[in-house]
Amino acid sequence: MHYASAIISSMKPTPKYRSDCPINYALETFGDKWSLLIIRDLMFQGKNNYSEFLKAEEKISTNILASRLEKLERAGLITKSIDPNNNAKKVYLLSEKGIDLLPMLLEMMAWSAHYDEHTGCPVEFSNQLKEDKQSLITQLKRQLIES
Amino acid sequence: MHYASAIISSMKPTPKYRSDCPINYALETFGDKWSLLIIRDLMFQGKNNYSEFLKAEEKISTNILASRLEKLERAGLITKSIDPNNNAKKVYLLSEKGIDLLPMLLEMMAWSAHYDEHTGCPVEFSNQLKEDKQSLITQLKRQLIES
DNA sequence: TTATAGCACTTGCATAATGCAAGTAAAGAG
DNA sequence: CTCTTTACTTGCATTATGCAAGTGCTATAA
Numbered sequence: 641m642h643y644a645s646a647i648i649s650s651m652k653p654t655p656k657y658r659s660d661c662p663i664n665y666a667l668e669t670f671g672d673k674w675s676l677l678i679i680r681d682l683m684f685q686g687k688n689n690y691s692e693f694l695k696a697e698e699k700i701s702t703n704i705l706a707s708r709l710e711k712l713e714r715a716g717l718i719t720k721s722i723d724p725n726n727n728a729k730k731v732y733l734l735s736e737k738g739i740d741l742l743p744m745l746l747e748m749m750a751w752s753a754h755y756d757e758h759t760g761c762p763v764e765f766s767n768q769l770k771e772d773k774q775s776l777i778t779q780l781k782r783q784l785i786e787s
Numbered sequence: 788m789h790y791a792s793a794i795i796s797s798m799k800p801t802p803k804y805r806s807d808c809p810i811n812y813a814l815e816t817f818g819d820k821w822s823l824l825i826i827r828d829l830m831f832q833g834k835n836n837y838s839e840f841l842k843a844e845e846k847i848s849t850n851i852l853a854s855r856l857e858k859l860e861r862a863g864l865i866t867k868s869i870d871p872n873n874n875a876k877k878v879y880l881l882s883e884k885g886i887d888l889l890p891m892l893l894e895m896m897a898w899s900a901h902y903d904e905h906t907g908c909p910v911e912f913s914n915q916l917k918e919d920k921q922s923l924i925t926q927l928k929r930q931l932i933e934s
Numbered sequence: 935t936t937a938t939a940g941c942a943c944t945t946g947c948a949t950a951a952t953g954c955a956a957g958t959a960a961a962g963a964g
Numbered sequence: 965c966t967c968t969t970t971a972c973t974t975g976c977a978t979t980a981t982g983c984a985a986g987t988g989c990t991a992t993a994a
Binding site: 658659660662663665673737749756 | 804805806807808809810811812813814815816818819820823824827844845846863884887888890891892894895896897898899900901902903905906907908
Binding site for chain 4: 673700702703726
């Protein structure tokens, strides 16, 4: 591409999103079969590195995991750093933007727990969700920020 | 496959889901790039037939729309019926299971409105979400049940 | 200091999902 | 009877995902 074309195309950048609808923004950010499972593992399972994510029951494949981690980092939902105790290890953590998905994830879990007859969602967790969602949010959020 | 094999394989059915995790149930039910946009149009845009869904800004293609409508119906999130005023038309409506996605969708919208600088989410809607989510849920839910 | 293992990926290729354009069938309107 | 609307289906190209194997760093033990 020569300079003039480059300038012209820089003037109308290819639109990043299909629309400016908030639902669509969410879908384009984490709307695939894997992203939210990684967020889940970070949020509820205390996992924070590549090999731990790989161990998840749903069996994500290595290339997809790598590409999702990169996408989530680019979207600002997670951060990547080197484990100070082991330079061979990377540490993935939820950013504030990622942590703020907690209320949505809890609603999602509540819905699934209600409608999936085979749900693995612990009964006490479901109950706390119904009874006192706000304190559950506060509590989980504190745990995440501490780490 | 001969009869004996058929019987044996019918004894251990291929597992329907990757896991019994509630997040995963949600993902396998509506976790793709399009399902929630259809739910959105049913829930907030008053759309209820094929050609209206096709008009959405995100430009779903006809075969994908048909397959998503079928999937959502099979999952029990929507119902399909014939328009009594026009036998050529089908009417899609949210079931209770579909309507119950409202709280999750509102959290999703709140998150996107907060983090997407180009969000199209109306300010007053965002505000009502922050100020009084519960009455917004009650109000929207009433509208959906009436139709 | 070499060997072995762990960790975080990458690569190549097969399969599946999605996207696009065109076509079809049934119903309604004129 | 014809034209339009509606709700799709079909065929094919492109993209995303899945699977197995390999790579290149640390780290750790001999």
